[in-house]
Amino acid sequence: MELSEEKKENMYRNMLRIRQFERKVDQFISRGDITGTTHLYIGQEAVAVGAVNALEKEDYISSTHRGHGHSIAKGSDIKEMMAELFGKSTGACKGKGGSLHIIDTETHNLGANGIVGGGIPIAVGAALAMDMQEKDEVILNFFSDGAMNQGAFHEAANLASTWNLPVVFVCENNQYGMSTSVEKAFNIKDLAARAKAYNIPGVKIDGNKVLEVYDAVKEGVKRAREGGGPSLIVAETYRWKGHSKSDAKVYRSKEEEQAWKDRDPIAHFEEELKNEGLLDDDKVKKIHEEVDSEIEKAVTFAQDSPYPAKKELFDDVYVDAEVEL
Amino acid sequence: MRTLTGREAVREALTEEMKRDEKVFLLGEDIGVYGGAFGVTAGMIDEFGEKRVRDTPISEAAIAGAAVGASLVGMRPVAEMMFMDFITIASDQIMNQGAKIHYMFGGQLNAPFVLRMPAGAAEAGAQHTQSLEALLYHIPGLKVVMPSTPYDLKGLLKTAIRDDNPVMFIEHKKGYGEKGEVPEEEYTIPFGKADIKREGKDVTIIATSHMVYKALNAAEELEKKGVDAEVLDPRTLVPLDMESIVKSVSKTGKVVIVHEAHRRGGIGGDIAARISDSDAFYYLEKPIKRVTGPNTPVPFSPVLESEFIPNEEKIIEAVLKITD
Structure with missing residues (x-):
């Protein structure tokens, strides 16, 4: 299906929203205004935005430790996200989750996950529930090259295939699991080849091209929705920043980084849209200003929000039951 | 029934x-x-x-x-x-x-x-x-x-x-x-409610899972020896019915905790600590005793396995140590 102009512009805006959000987070992290660590999505924006736009609103996603981009793409309120990163009570998880556990049930986002590969069996379980309830929905499960070497991936992919469940596996191959390159961690070049082991379709795509991601995921979603079962999409991309705050990136060269930055997914899409006449410099400038202003508002909201009351430590351990002291 | x-x-x-x-x-x-x-x-x-x-x-x-x-x-x-x-x-x-x-x-x-x-x-x-x-x-x-x-x-x-x-x-x-x-009629049991499987006044035996049966057998034997044991089955560990435990211990002043799991880091240690933290502490007349599996893996040989599993004899021995 051809994407409407409005939708394309919105995809561009969302990619930019992710990048600018992450840049802002990066600043706050390095200044220590946000404590702890975070895993930035800069460079991978085309995957989240392309994939999520191939879904219907009611469809689900589940995300990873590098999950801000997925949440923004699915339509989460960035004010609540920023507040969560600041550990504030107005945050998406009331300050309980932080960067690793952002969630938004309203947008059918089952949440980020601090354990590499840990979300895959859960996504398959969610797909099982949809199947058993004969719902029309599907779930899109994001994970990474690193997760593909977890046993959980194998168990879950096998189960999803054997039970023919409506899940689309989207592996973001950003070339490194922390410092370990895919060359060191796999003895195959094409990670999508693993799909054969589960008798499901597997395709490797350019994860820096948002429309290519969109098309591939659209097909996987259609297949899942029509009862055709799971599929695996491996989106080749690159994380521009280090794995997390502490990463000095000693394991890769500046040249390699630059080569990927030259393939900037946002610049690429911007150029495409300009060639199509959908964007011009003025429009781009306007979108930038709007996005930046939105992020500033999120920052202000986060900074002005209160921290949780100390007693909230004890809330939400159980549903309808107090934690024993 | x-x-x-x-x-x-x-x-x-x-x-x-x-x-x-x-x-x-x-x-x-x-x-x-x-x-x-x-x-x-x-x-x-x-x-x-x-x-x-x-x-x-x-x-x-x-x-x-x-x-x-x-x-x-x-x-x-x-x-x-x-x-x-x-x-x-x-x-x-x-x-x-x-x-x-x-x-x-x-x-x-x-x-x-x-x-x-x-x-x-x-x-x-x-x-x-x-x-x-x-x-x-x-x-x-x-x-x-x-x-x-x-x-x-x-x-x-x-x-x-x-x-x-x-x-x-x-x-x-x-x-x-x-x-x-088991009654034919519908029933449920709430969490966090211990069950006194046998009432007694001399010692509280807190036993979990299959150990409840062994504790009850031990209590029968103990009765012959003039010891009236109460057997308390917590039924749920989380939540744990400390109220019933405190009440029973305050009555008997003596506690033996029985579980099949290994002793080190077992729930018996935590239950003992929680009793010590509670008002029941002031009623304790003797040290709290534990009868548990040892800190070994479970062995295969029937002789060794039955040595591993707490039994009536060991429960009785522990009770008599604090009631004699």
């Missing part, structure tokens, strides 16, 4: 809850035509079909993970770990995922699933016999249920299935064959 075995009681609870709520379904290894490794789900696939009694591959992480995930989107899965020992293979899904979902997501999601798991020594060596409740007891967000009798198994399992939290339901293999009275 009619009697049922523990196995039948669990099956009846599952059957009734599946009839009551179409969102309840079972998944696990060989639970379908095979009927489960211990025959608990025998015949259920005929009644409910293979969609609701789902045989899985040997993939414990996927079984537990699928239970977590399905529970997030409107279902009420009851997953079986063929042996409790296998929770170690599924531990990420249980301890990092299911247990934490409600809390780390700020209450946005809850995970109402049940994991049933046969525990306890039963002639199978080191990897099919463990009582690992302390691992689960340690993790915030899980409820941990450890029933003894058929009556408790049924009533507590029905409550577990209706609970909105992840519930770890530990069944002792030797409890499957034990018989007990």
